[in-house]
Amino acid sequence: MTIQWFPGHMAKAKREVEEKLKLVDFVMELVDARTPMSSQNPMLQNVLQQKPKMIVMMKKDLADSKMTAKWLTYFKDRGISAIAIDVKDNADIKRVVQSAKEFGQAMTEKLKAKGINPRPPRAMIIGIPNVGKSTLINRLANKKIAQIGDKPGVTNKQQWIKVKNEFELLDTPGILWPKFEDERVGYRLAAIGTIKDQLLPMDDVVAFVIQYLQDYYPEQLEERYGIDRDMEDMWEIFVSIGKQRGALESGGNVNFDKVADLFIRDLRIGKLGNLTLETPPDIE
Numbered sequence: 597m598t599i600q601w602f603p604g605h606m607a608k609a610k611r612e613v614e615e616k617l618k619l620v621d622f623v624m625e626l627v628d629a630r631t632p633m634s635s636q637n638p639m640l641q642n643v644l645q646q647k648p649k650m651i652v653m654m655k656k657d658l659a660d661s662k663m664t665a666k667w668l669t670y671f672k673d674r675g676i677s678a679i680a681i682d683v684k685d686n687a688d689i690k691r692v693v694q695s696a697k698e699f700g701q702a703m704t705e706k707l708k709a710k711g712i713n714p715r716p717p718r719a720m721i722i723g724i725p726n727v728g729k730s731t732l733i734n735r736l737a738n739k740k741i742a743q744i745g746d747k748p749g750v751t752n753k754q755q756w757i758k759v760k761n762e763f764e765l766l767d768t769p770g771i772l773w774p775k776f777e778d779e780r781v782g783y784r785l786a787a788i789g790t791i792k793d794q795l796l797p798m799d800d801v802v803a804f805v806i807q808y809l810q811d812y813y814p815e816q817l818e819e820r821y822g823i824d825r826d827m828e829d830m831w832e833i834f835v836s837i838g839k840q841r842g843a844l845e846s847g848g849n850v851n852f853d854k855v856a857d858l859f860i861r862d863l864r865i866g867k868l869g870n871l872t873l874e875t876p877p878d879i880e
Contacts, residue, residue, distance in 0.1 A: 613640060613768055619718060620766055621703040622648040624696065626723030626732065628788055629659035629680055630872050632667045634781045635724050635790065647720075650699055652692060653680035654728040660813075663872035670876045683728055689735050696763050717763040726789050733757055733767055780804070784873045789864055798856040803830045805863065808873060816869040820862065 617623075623644050627635040632653055651671060656664055664680050671678035679695055681688035700717020707714040723729045736759045757765045783804040786796045807830075809817040814825035821837050837843070838850030841858055845851040862868055 610639065613720070613722065616766060616768075617644075617646060617720060620647065620720040621717045622650065622696075622699045622719050624650055624652055624719050624721045624765070626652045626654050626721065626727045626729050628724075628727050628790070629653040629656045629664050629667070630788055631784045631874055632671075632872075634784045634874055635727060635788075637722070637724060640722065644722075648699055648702075649676070650695055651676060651678040652732070653678060654683065654723075654732065656680040656688075657682040657684070658866050658870060660870050660872040663875060666876060667872075681732075683731050683735055689732075692732070692736065693759060693762055696759070700763050716758075716761065718766065719763055720766045720768060722768050724785070724790050729767070733765065736765065787860065787863060787873060793860075798860060799834070799852055802834075802856045802859045805859075805873065806830070806833060809868070809871070812875075813869070813871055816871070820868050 625636065625644070627633075632651075636651075653659075653664065653667065659680075668678055668680060677695070677699070679688075679691055681692060683689070696717065696719055699719070703717055704714040721729060721733065737757050738760075757767060759765055782791065782796060783801050785791050786793070786798070786801045787805050806817065806823070810823075810825045810827075817823045818825070821840060823833055823836065827833055827836075834852050834855050835850045837859065838852070838855045841855070843851050843854035843858055845854075863871070
C-alpha cells in the first residue's frame, strides 16, 4: 500500500529550501532518534547533497540508548556526522553548538585565506513536522523565537536566528514528502506523531507497532499490558488491552478506537519505556 498526500504549503516549503540553500554553509537535519532513517526526508536528500550535512537525532531520551549507539555507528561508517541529543540537557545543547562551529570552521578558513573578514557560519535547519525543531531553536538562541506546538506543522515560515555569536541558523517549516512507498515508514511516523492522526487508521498503526514490539521489546509490552510475545491474534490483543485498561463502550464491549488512542498516547509519552522503532538491518 502506498500512502500518498502532499499539502500545498509543503510543496512551497520545498521550493523555498532549494532557493535558500545557496545562502548557507551547511545543513543541520533533525531526525527522531526512534526512527532515524524513516524521519529523513528522501525528497530533499539530492538537494541537500550540495552542502555538508550534520544529523541531529532528537528525543534520545525516548529512544533505546543501545539502538541509538548502533545508529550513530551506522551514520559514522557512511561518513555522515551525527549526534544524539535530549533538548532539555544543557550539555547536549553545547554539543550541538560545538558541532556547528566545527562545521563552519572550513568556511571561515576559506574567507581568511582570501583576506576577507570571516562572518559567522550559516546553517539551514530542516526536519519533518513535530521532530522538535522549534524547541531546539529556542534552546540554542536561549530565548523564545520559534513557535512550539505538539502537533505537526506549527512552523510555517523561514526565519534567521543568531546562536550566541557562533553561527546563524535559518529555520524552515517541517516538510514531509508526497507519498510513502513503504507503508512501514508511514506507520512509524504516524506512531511518533509526525503525521496527523486522522490521515491513517490508527488501529493499523498500533497493530504494526505491537508486532514490532513483540519482536524487539517483548518484556516492555508484557509489563505494560500483559501481552505475551506469542499472542498472534491482533483482535485478541486489542480485547485484552481494552479490558485491562477499561477501554469499553456501553454493553461492556471493547472500543478498539479507544484502545488505539491509549496505546499511542502511552507510546509517545514513554509509558512503554525507551523504544526505537527501526534498526539498521531493517533499512538495509
